[in-house]
Amino acid sequence: MAKIMLKLPKLAVSMQEGTLREWFVESGAQVTLGQPIYALETEKTTVEIESPFEGTFTCIGEVGETYKVGDPIAEILQ
Amino acid sequence: MTEATPLKKQLARTPKPDWLRVKAPTSKAYGETRKLMRDLNLHTVCEEAACPNIGECWTQKHATMMILGDICTRACAFCNIKTGKPGKVDPDEPAHVGEAVAKLGLRHVVITSVDRDDLEDGGASHWVEVIESIKGACPDTTIEVLTPDFRKKLGSTDLVAQAHPDVYNHNLETVPRLYRTIRPGARYFTSLRLLERVKEVVPSVFTKSGIMVGLGETKDEVLQVMDDMRAADVDFLTIGQYLQPTPRHAAVDRFVTPDEFTDYEKMARAKGFLMVSATPLTRSSYHADADFARLREAREHKLSAAS
Numbered sequence: 001m002a003k004i005m006l007k008l009p010k011l012a013v014s015m016q017e018g019t020l021r022e023w024f025v026e027s028g029a030q031v032t033l034g035q036p037i038y039a040l041e042t043e044k045t046t047v048e049i050e051s052p053f054e055g056t057f058t059c060i061g062e063v064g065e066t067y068k069v070g071d072p073i074a075e076i077l078q
Numbered sequence: 079m080t081e082a083t084p085l086k087k088q089l090a091r092t093p094k095p096d097w098l099r100v101k102a103p104t105s106k107a108y109g110e111t112r113k114l115m116r117d118l119n120l121h122t123v124c125e126e127a128a129c130p131n132i133g134e135c136w137t138q139k140h141a142t143m144m145i146l147g148d149i150c151t152r153a154c155a156f157c158n159i160k161t162g163k164p165g166k167v168d169p170d171e172p173a174h175v176g177e178a179v180a181k182l183g184l185r186h187v188v189i190t191s192v193d194r195d196d197l198e199d200g201g202a203s204h205w206v207e208v209i210e211s212i213k214g215a216c217p218d219t220t221i222e223v224l225t226p227d228f229r230k231k232l233g234s235t236d237l238v239a240q241a242h243p244d245v246y247n248h249n250l251e252t253v254p255r256l257y258r259t260i261r262p263g264a265r266y267f268t269s270l271r272l273l274e275r276v277k278e279v280v281p282s283v284f285t286k287s288g289i290m291v292g293l294g295e296t297k298d299e300v301l302q303v304m305d306d307m308r309a310a311d312v313d314f315l316t317i318g319q320y321l322q323p324t325p326r327h328a329a330v331d332r333f334v335t336p337d338e339f340t341d342y343e344k345m346a347r348a349k350g351f352l353m354v355s356a357t358p359l360t361r362s363s364y365h366a367d368a369d370f371a372r373l374r375e376a377r378e379h380k381l382s383a384a385s
Contacts, residue, residue, distance in 0.1 A: 048102060
């Protein structure tokens with residue numbers, strides 16, 4: 001079993017932070033590759049982030065909070 | 079368990095309207111496009127401007143290359159490109175752009191650049207080399223240029239137009255009243271005159287221009303800009319929502335609704351533009367490939383109706 005940390009992605013050269021707007025999956029759910037997992041508000045838009053792996057999902061970040069690029073947002077247990 | 083570290087709550091943004099939701103750039107083709115740009119030492123306005131459409135466009139390998147470096151001599155309040163003293167022009171860039179267009183397999187390519195007020199010709203001769211390189215490498219690819227205003231660079235616009243791009247785009251960006259705050263280094267009339275001049279020099283070229291809305295302009299001011307563009311014989315109008323790239327840039331005055339964009343499109347078509355793209359996420363080169371085909375059809379239709 002491998003635990004993979006999902007960090008806040010840098011979606012633009014100038015991006016420093018983003019606000020977690022919505023979870024599309026709950027902790028404990030099974031996610032598949034490419035499944036939308038959360039909505040991230042950046043300076044310009046709201047971006048739907050897809051799961052880069054399949055496995056058991058755990059939410060770490062809180063909706064409404066702003067995080068820096070690289071901060072842990074979620075975990076996937078493979 | 080790792081703790082997430084929220085920043086101060088007051089930094090949280092106001093939620094964006096639903097119509098500004100996009101998918102993250104994660105596709106394989108996106109990664110390939112990105113790698114090619116890195117390998118050839120090319121810049122793209124897609125990345126530098128933090129374009130919201132990058133995921134969609136790069137998945138189709140539609141990248142808009144930005145020539146003449148990644149540092150601009152202007153400091154427009156809406157734009158995310160770095161301002162400063164640019165470095166030397168890369169003499170290999172024209173060849174690299176041609177190679178990139180061939181590798182991406184583009185039918186239609188959009189090229190833009192930073193402003194180079196520091197160069198005697200504003201970069202026009204380099205523009206010509208890039209256009210010629212693309213024509214040499216990919217003779218069937220149609221070329222759309224999105225140039226600076228070449229302010230105080232006599233003859234530069236003519237030089238680029240005479241290299242015969244298929245579409246010549248220069249954005250007016252906003253209504254004249256907001257130039258002093260939004261586009262302080264530019265002049266409304268200079269930009270409008272450039273568009274008119276391109277048509278005088280090469281009547282067969284399609285001209286294109288765009289504005290951002292949501293910066294505090296009124297509807298009447300937008301309609302006046304449309305009339306001004308038509309007086310300069312501009313064929314293609316783009317209108318998109320202004321989005322603030324960082325907190326240091328001009329604030330968004332308001333989010334214009336999709337219905338208002340539809341109204342702008344109808345009014346622009348009634349004023350005689352051959353092509354109009356007006357949606358919240360419209361950008362200068364968004365869907366430029368498909369829109370160029372429509373533009374050409376629209377002109378043929380107009381000509382056959384007149385004969």
